[in-house]
Amino acid sequence: MTTAVEFLRITDLHAFYGESHILHGVDLSVNRGEVVTLLGRNGAGRTTTLKSILGLVGHRSGSIMINGREAIGLPPHKIAHLGIGYCPEERGIFSSLSCEENLLLPPVVASTGLSVDEIYDMFPNLKERRMSQGTRLSGGEQQMLAVARILRTGAQLLLLDEISEGLAPVIVQALGRTIRMLREKGYTIVMVEQNFRFAAPLADRFYVMEHGRIVEAFSAGEMRSKMGMLHEFLGI
């Protein structure tokens, strides 16, 4: 086993939307090459955690170290250049851009990204609808595009929010394969997932959130022993 290199460390993160205090001191860390999943109920604050990493919330405090750099004071566009790719919950496909323009939009932040051809091989639907206006794609196609888009940029840390939502089983399986492949390529991934059955076999470690706090952390190996707790928190 190689020694784990810490890629992301969040300490005592508080986040606010306007006056509402959403995150109350989140601590978590992710090592290079790991896949980590955040679990929790609707509204637990998982999306907010991802957004806070990128500085997309109203106000935040605490510490966010990305690859050894403190990101808490940086504006979002600088944080992205530390090597982060973000796939938002609501997909964020641009309607005034074609499918392909959407795909090519995010600036490349490192040279290690996938090529457009590789991406099209992975998602044949997108190739077919390449010239279509972004939001004319079906819900699922948009979801694929949102994931595909950040694979091109070479970002090493991927923040994926509910990527399996609204996808046909066949695509969900394909996504699972993609994640595994990305992990093999050394990408670091933080996923937020509602779909535990999708996330369970993929992740190395899990965090469980509740009311803006991390309430549990365990590794894939400990999963069996934690089922009772998961059932209590998530009704799984």
Added chain:
Amino acid sequence: MEIFGVPIQAFLGQLLLGLVNGSFYAMLSLGLAVIFGLLNIINFSHGALYMMGAYVAFLALDLLGLGFWWSLALAPLIVGGFGIIIERLLMRWIYKLDHLYGLLLTFGLALIIEGVYRYFFGVSGQPYPVPDALRGATDLGFMILPNYRAFVVLASLIVCLGTWYVIERTRLGAYLRAGTENPQLVQAFGVNVPLMVTLTFGFGVALAAIGGVLAAPVIQINPLMGSNIIIVVFAVVVIGGMGSILGSILTGLGLGVIEGLAKVYYAEASSTVVFVIMAIVLMVRPAGLFGKEK
């Protein structure tokens, strides 16, 4: 040969003159569209900024002795710079609010700018000569076209098409279009959106300023020149629909021409014709000629 009782020569002449006016509409509505795109603000002060452009030309000549060409280069920079200051100082605070507040803020701004200019320059207007190089007129056979007017059409076409190309065909344009829809996400991808917003506002304002400089030699420079034109430009924008850049350019030119023809056939109605067309377009195509339903 006559067209509806007007000799064809005169008809062509009027068509051409309409195009000149259309150039101003096009340039102003383009500026509005660019700003609206990224900031989601209808810039009510656009007319006032257009007026400022004309005043820069006047002052450059009056105080510094700098001629038209200098002004054409300076005005967009100065007024655009002013726009950037406004954006940084005022606009940023209202992006998260309902878009109507943007309209109200810029309306107030227009009142202030206009009021200040009235105070310092009075209302009776300032003279501005046609630049020497463009003096005189060319006999086109069917009409005598002042060279300066021809220049206005050409210059505004170049500016407009240049803008169109950048926005619709380049990567920078793609950022702009994407930023229009979801600025947060574009920023999360690593694009410096606040800077982009500021510069875009500055650019839209600069377009207005260029319009002002171009207008200076042909119409009276006075503090009210902006508010006279801005409402018509709003109508142009409604007719064209703010959806497309090319749309605002074409609508601007087209309405200039229609208005020009109205001046020949029924001059009394030439200032209402744009509004009538707006009403008709709204009945047939609520989203405007080039607009997309949201």
Added chain:
Amino acid sequence: MNNKTAVGFVLLVLLGLVAPYTGAYPIFLMKALCFALFACAFNLLLGFTGLLSFGHAAFFGTAGYAAAYSIKAWGFAPELGILFAVTTAALLGWAIGSLAIRRQGIYFAMITLAMAQMIYFICLQAKFTGAEDGLQGVPRGKLFGYFNLEDDIAMYYMVFANFMIGFLLIYRTVHSPFGQVLKAIRENEARALSLGYDVDKHKLLAFVISAALAGMAGATKTIVLGFETLTDVNWPQSGEVVLMTLIGGIGTMFGPVVGGFFIVTLENELADKVGSWVQVIMGAIFVICVLAFRRGIVGELTALFGRKKDVAV
């Protein structure tokens, strides 16, 4: 009507009844009441339907002309003149409204502005308006053939009565089944549509009511002052009513009243004090309100006295 609204309401009525005996200038009071009603009518649209009309001067002014003309040329009694004017404004509201509601948000604002500008041009060119001279010397006449309105006090109470009628009608409209649907439309138009509501017709009705009441304000003002001119149909007047509502408090019941009085007073006071700076000051108020004072006077006050933000006073 909740308790605090009721208190405010009683206060308003009392103030209104005793105002002419406080030494305040009667013409000024009447004028201010007319503008307050105008702002309330406008607020029905902006505050309670979420539609920003930038052309409300069209209704205010057109009704003014209708009243002035019918009274002066046809010898209508004041009440008939007002009725005629309100009808005219409502019809115009229906015509402009049908076009404007085809678009939303900023477009709506621009369309109303442009249509109002067209009305301005028509008023400028038409014969019966007297163009830039205006329609002057409109007699106040006798209300119901009995009350001589030449008497300022009688006139005042008629204006106040008009104001109260308008104000109560707006209150009723906001708190009616119709008002509920308007609120729903403002919140989520697509959902209201899918629940089977004809959204456009509801918006149009709100628009027409607002136009009619703006017309009532305009007609009353004409009778008070005895003339109607282009100023009232021109776009700065549309801007002014927005400012009144904004500064008083958008979406509050009493805000526009306060705003109306505030601006009319300001305009009057500034007239012989600051000379050419009036416009700049108005502009600055706009900017300040938008940046730092969005709830307006009444909104801020209610917030100060610890009410919930969402309460429409």
Added chain:
Amino acid sequence: AQTAKAGAISGDKVIIGVMNDMAGLYSDIGGPGSVEAARMAVQDFGGKVLGKPIEILSADHQNKPDVGATKAREWYDTEGVDMIVDVPTSSVAISVGKVAAEKKRVFIDTGGATKALTNEECNPYMVHYAYDTYALANGTGKAIVQQGGKTWFFITADYAFGKALEADTAAVVKANGGEVKGVVRHPLNASDFSSFMLQAQASKAQIVGLANAGGDTINSVKAANEFGLTKNQSLAGLLLFITDIHSLGLKTAQGMMLTSAWYWDANDETRKFSRRFFEKIKRMPTFDQAAVYSAVTTYLKAIKAVGTDDADKVMADLKKTKINDMFAKNGYIRQDGRMMHDMYLMQVKTPQESKYPWDYYKLKATIPAEQAFQSLALSTCPMIKK
């Protein structure tokens, strides 16, 4: 305190209110300059009349009749203002006139152009002092036809004011043997006049009459120059102030004909006044501002003559005394309130002819008062018994 005894001054002060447009369209014609002119008049009068102080108030009516009328009421009622002067913008002038009649106080309008003030809207307390649309149209039309400008084309602002100017001018042109070749009516604030210039050019009329005002006139002149119209045709401005010429510049405006009520550079008296005025305002006075000076002086003289500021007595004196000052020679105020004085047909100098700043006009003809203004026979003023 309304009915003052002979020898009494109401409120122990004479208060004069200068009301006009301080920042809008007409602010350069009157505006702060009028206030200054009124002050100069008071100063020249010695600051006191019948031993009582004279005070000047000023207000900006913002071109809004309701602001003007409300202010006027307040002035007359609560501030004790005895006379209001200036008031440009026809609608405001008429409504202030109504207030004056109701309150029975003096109102001398110098800034308004509408001839309605001495016709259907006339009243016993109102004087129309400087000019009106009839005088402008009539003076210019007649004088030009007499000088050989027989064929006319009108560019008219399409509303009552423009149409009245056009109609009055056309009538006098025809009466003097001229011909109207055509008319084009443009909407207010048309901004681009090139298209109308083409039509004017095509008409081949000798004179192109501009029956519009302010920015419309200026933009017309600019377009006329650009299209070379002035090579073969002459422009006649029916309502032009010296400030308009200033803003056009002589290069553009040269050769135009126009009628003016007064010119600063006419004689030593006018020059003396104007130089003093220029010291303060940095502009030469317009005829409106000169008229304000004259009107205030005339009013104060009348008070002195009758020994009271009682409006009825003052008005009676005003209507029988001749006015002789730097503004008017042998002027008098007619029954309908019209102040009768000579008008002047001017031609704008070429840049070569102009020797010093503001040296803009040369006198082409003096139009005697009786010819310049509408005759009483034509007046629709109800006070005139026919």
Added chain:
Amino acid sequence: MDDYILETKSLTKEFKGFVAVSDVNLKVKRGEIHALIGPNGAGKTTFFNLLTKFLIPTAGHIFYNGHDITYDKPAEIARRGIIRSFQISAVFPHLTVLENVRIGLQRKLGTSFHFWKSEKTLGQLDAKVMELLESVDLTAYASAVTVELPYGRKRALEIATTLAMEPELMLLDEPTAGMGHEDVDRVTSLIKKVSANRTILMVEHNMNVVAGISDTITVLARGSVIAGGPYAQVSKDPQVMEAYMGTAEGELEGAH
């Protein structure tokens, strides 16, 4: 014998040469829960949009209770009793929960244009509102402002509002998308509960839900119907497995 509430005949939708829905003949039996499934981009949402008039069909017809409704307007459709729920939750955020449902009931009163009446006249509806809230387990929240509700509750509220319209036919587009397991279960049983006396047509990717409550399933792929019938039958169809699952082994169970 079979009573069909909704029937489409050769329904087709083309977008600039791309056929999203192609010649679909679908029959929905009265009183059933009918699920529409299929891979992403199959045309399910487009099909829904055609039914509710958000899109105009290129060809084909739609019959509802025997009437041709192909060219009706959206509001007319709603008045006929076809109500659709949105994929993104559609509530009136700043109204209370009670008012939300009442808006749904209010239309039938016929007073929606009555600006001269007091809103107190709406009080007569409150009993009915509470009944509806009861049925979706929201009574406790009646006076809460809607924005403050948790996600799953908002969906429940939306269903209550929809029920207030007394729809004969409810169209649900991915009703459980983005929900946690608890909420999924809550909403599933809710759908089952309200399906009494009415017909439900829903699009859903969660196979547990589909398997649990639907009576009939239609599978769409590339715009065409490839299979239809009860769950047991459809889930064994190799073509469906191929198109939907990606693997032909095993039973159709879904990734959830």
